[in-house]
Amino acid sequence: MKATVFLEPGKMAVKEIEKPEIKQENEAIIRVVRASVCGSDLWWYRGISTKEPGTAAGHEAIGIVEEVGKDVTNVKPGDFVIVPFTHGCGHCEACLAGFDGDCLSDTSGSTGYQAEYLRYKGADWGLVKIPGQPEDYSEDMLKSFVTLADVMATGYHAAVSAEVKEGDTVVVIGDGAVGLCGVISAKLLGASKIIAMSRHEDRQKLALEFGATDIIASRGEEAIKEVMELTNAGADAVLECVGTQQSVETAVKVGRPGAVVGRVGVPHVDELDTNELFYRNIGLRGGIAAVTTHDRAELLEAVLTEKIHPGKVFTKQFPLDQVQEAYEAMDKREAIKSLLVM
Amino acid sequence: MKATVFLEPGKMAVKEIEKPEIKQENEAIIRVVRASVCGSDLWWYRGISTKEPGTAAGHEAIGIVEEVGKDVTNVKPGDFVIVPFTHGCGHCEACLAGFDGDCLSDTSGSTGYQAEYLRYKGADWGLVKIPGQPEDYSEDMLKSFVTLADVMATGYHAAVSAEVKEGDTVVVIGDGAVGLCGVISAKLLGASKIIAMSRHEDRQKLALEFGATDIIASRGEEAIKEVMELTNAGADAVLECVGTQQSVETAVKVGRPGAVVGRVGVPHVDELDTNELFYRNIGLRGGIAAVTTHDRAELLEAVLTEKIHPGKVFTKQFPLDQVQEAYEAMDKREAIKSLLVM
Numbered sequence: 064m065k066a067t068v069f070l071e072p073g074k075m076a077v078k079e080i081e082k083p084e085i086k087q088e089n090e091a092i093i094r095v096v097r098a099s100v101c102g103s104d105l106w107w108y109r110g111i112s113t114k115e116p117g118t119a120a121g122h123e124a125i126g127i128v129e130e131v132g133k134d135v136t137n138v139k140p141g142d143f144v145i146v147p148f149t150h151g152c153g154h155c156e157a158c159l160a161g162f163d164g165d166c167l168s169d170t171s172g173s174t175g176y177q178a179e180y181l182r183y184k185g186a187d188w189g190l191v192k193i194p195g196q197p198e199d200y201s202e203d204m205l206k207s208f209v210t211l212a213d214v215m216a217t218g219y220h221a222a223v224s225a226e227v228k229e230g231d232t233v234v235v236i237g238d239g240a241v242g243l244c245g246v247i248s249a250k251l252l253g254a255s256k257i258i259a260m261s262r263h264e265d266r267q268k269l270a271l272e273f274g275a276t277d278i279i280a281s282r283g284e285e286a287i288k289e290v291m292e293l294t295n296a297g298a299d300a301v302l303e304c305v306g307t308q309q310s311v312e313t314a315v316k317v318g319r320p321g322a323v324v325g326r327v328g329v330p331h332v333d334e335l336d337t338n339e340l341f342y343r344n345i346g347l348r349g350g351i352a353a354v355t356t357h358d359r360a361e362l363l364e365a366v367l368t369e370k371i372h373p374g375k376v377f378t379k380q381f382p383l384d385q386v387q388e389a390y391e392a393m394d395k396r397e398a399i400k401s402l403l404v405m
Numbered sequence: 406m407k408a409t410v411f412l413e414p415g416k417m418a419v420k421e422i423e424k425p426e427i428k429q430e431n432e433a434i435i436r437v438v439r440a441s442v443c444g445s446d447l448w449w450y451r452g453i454s455t456k457e458p459g460t461a462a463g464h465e466a467i468g469i470v471e472e473v474g475k476d477v478t479n480v481k482p483g484d485f486v487i488v489p490f491t492h493g494c495g496h497c498e499a500c501l502a503g504f505d506g507d508c509l510s511d512t513s514g515s516t517g518y519q520a521e522y523l524r525y526k527g528a529d530w531g532l533v534k535i536p537g538q539p540e541d542y543s544e545d546m547l548k549s550f551v552t553l554a555d556v557m558a559t560g561y562h563a564a565v566s567a568e569v570k571e572g573d574t575v576v577v578i579g580d581g582a583v584g585l586c587g588v589i590s591a592k593l594l595g596a597s598k599i600i601a602m603s604r605h606e607d608r609q610k611l612a613l614e615f616g617a618t619d620i621i622a623s624r625g626e627e628a629i630k631e632v633m634e635l636t637n638a639g640a641d642a643v644l645e646c647v648g649t650q651q652s653v654e655t656a657v658k659v660g661r662p663g664a665v666v667g668r669v670g671v672p673h674v675d676e677l678d679t680n681e682l683f684y685r686n687i688g689l690r691g692g693i694a695a696v697t698t699h700d701r702a703e704l705l706e707a708v709l710t711e712k713i714h715p716g717k718v719f720t721k722q723f724p725l726d727q728v729q730e731a732y733e734a735m736d737k738r739e740a741i742k743s744l745l746v747m
Contacts, residue, residue, distance in 0.1 A: 160662065344506065344691065347679065347688065
């Protein structure tokens with residue numbers, strides 16, 4: 064089968080490799096229908112973080128269950144599923160508490176999702192069933208399903224972690240796919256004022272379409288000043304969808320006393336001065352998204368009923384063979400997010 | 406009038422000074438009935454933090470309103486009140502959000518509470534009225550009222566910040582008056598298992614009386630191991646009532662994925678590695694207590710109906726003239742908390 068392989072920073076390839084097989088009874092083999100490139104893939108694509116050359120890539124997909132291990136009874140061959148980047152077992156303390164992204168069971172064993180087939184560990188609980196078959200849905204709807212494997216659930220995790228509620232003023236830091244899904248989520252949870260921090264015109268436009276009421280294009284101290292001008296004393300909730308030291312520090316400063324910062328940006332932060340958190344009662348929450356939990360609780364239904372259209376973050380699409388172009392488009396910011404069509 | 410003055414680390418004195426007068430229209434003069442020494446007073450009493458020699462001391466009291474400024478209409482002379490250490494105005498964004506400990510109005514102007522009289526800034530909203538007069542209550546009840554000026558509200562703030570709910574397993578770090586009030590609060594909010602970290606027999610005893618189900622006497626790595634043995638994968642909520650680097654780090658480690666640490670220990674922490682927070686979805690919340698909000702929402706009623714008895718933290722009492730002994734008793738851990746009777 065064909066699969067995406069990382070060669071070196073800036074270089075991806077599609078190679079013919081062996082089709083994955085079930086090795087443990089809680090695994091499933093999925094025929095991939097759509098996959099995608101994630102902003103977090105760019106960390107190693109750009110050489111900022113390390114990844115072993117020759118290893119498979121991808122952690123966002125939808126597909127058809129082809130085969131399941133003996134312990135998998137909740138899905139069966141032929142089912143159409145979201146394949147989350149997380150692998151919740153559904154019965155450990157983390158999963159039971161609704162944090163399947165921190166599943167305490169053994170979650171290793173899955174293969175790269177940017178491929179014709181993938182092996183998924185924890186298939187009995189982690190996979191999210193979509194009613195019907197791919198051909199029952201529009202291309203737009205399929206794109207939205209793909210976001211439920213990661214970015215939409217991650218943006219939602221930021222909003223839930225920040226405890227966004229009806230009528231809130233929310234600041235969203237980050238205009239990547241996750242930040243834009245954060246805007247969707249803030250609106251879904253009832254925020255009445257959504258301030259999106261974005262410097263790119265295409266993303267500003269999409270943020271406004273998703274429900275942002277204000278755009279701030281500056282950063283750092285200037286951005287903080289602008290938030291304070293747009294609010295009385297800071298936002299009720301802050302969604303941090305970048306992960307750099309500057310963005311986390313900005314997030315803490317734009318909240319009003321008692322606000323909660325929901326962080327989902329993979330942290331590239333050294334250490335944080337937490338005194339400001341204390342003296343202003345700012346909460347810091349978030350982390351790895353609980354994809355399966357969020358999809359089942361609200362997001363799949365919101366996509367199916369067309370309450371939300373997160374698939375719009377895919378502004379370019381490529382056949383699997385053109386995976387290099389798919390990465391390049393995101394790296395050069397020519398695409399907000401790249402879809403891979405199998 | 407007599408008032409407590411800080412001379413130098415380890416030395417307090419009662420001096421005759423001028424009775425405070427109203428300087429601004431949102432102030433009140435209170436005749437103090439009971440006051441107390443706070444664990445946070447020990448930071449400067451011990452010379453660990455600095456305090457200007459010759460300045461007045463104390464920030465916990467109950468008393469009778471003697472005089473009010475023109476803007477004060479919610480209380481009148483003769484009213485019996487809790488005098489919080491906080492000074493919420495009741496109408497800024499912080500107070501409206503329930504965080505009056507972070508009031509954004511000018512909160513300066515109050516005088517030391519360990520005195521016969523005090524001036525309180527923000528009297529129209531910040532003071533909490535107690536029904537009747539001091540003579541209507543038992544000595545034990547008066548003691549409990551004094552804790553509502555700070556420690557009980559602060560322990561409760563830890564529990565609310567940690568989002569303690571019915572059936573939770575809660576770890577309380579710190580066995581000072583605030584930690585013990587944290588135990589009371591966890592129980593009040595429905596926790597079913599309360600693990601108190603305490604190394605002192607008198608405090609362990611009181612923790613158990615207040616609702617603790619388990620005691621851990623060790624610290625650091627050993628304490629973390631013991632919590633893990635007592636729980637499946639860590640606590641649902643953690644109350645951090647100390648403020649040192651070690652206690653904050655321990656707090657983060659004893660929570661299960663998704664747990665929230667409610668911090669109220671005045672931080673003596675340099676910087677915190679927040680990656681562990683992220684990868685385990687641990688929340689960090691808390692700060693200065695919202696005393697007026699918490700007292701009005703639940704605590705005063707809980708004391709009046711004898712659901713809680715936080716006054717038991719006062720294990721010694723002294724007349725104002727013996728304020729030096731009151732501080733010494735706490736410094737030497739001969740008292741959990743010292744009451745001052747005017």
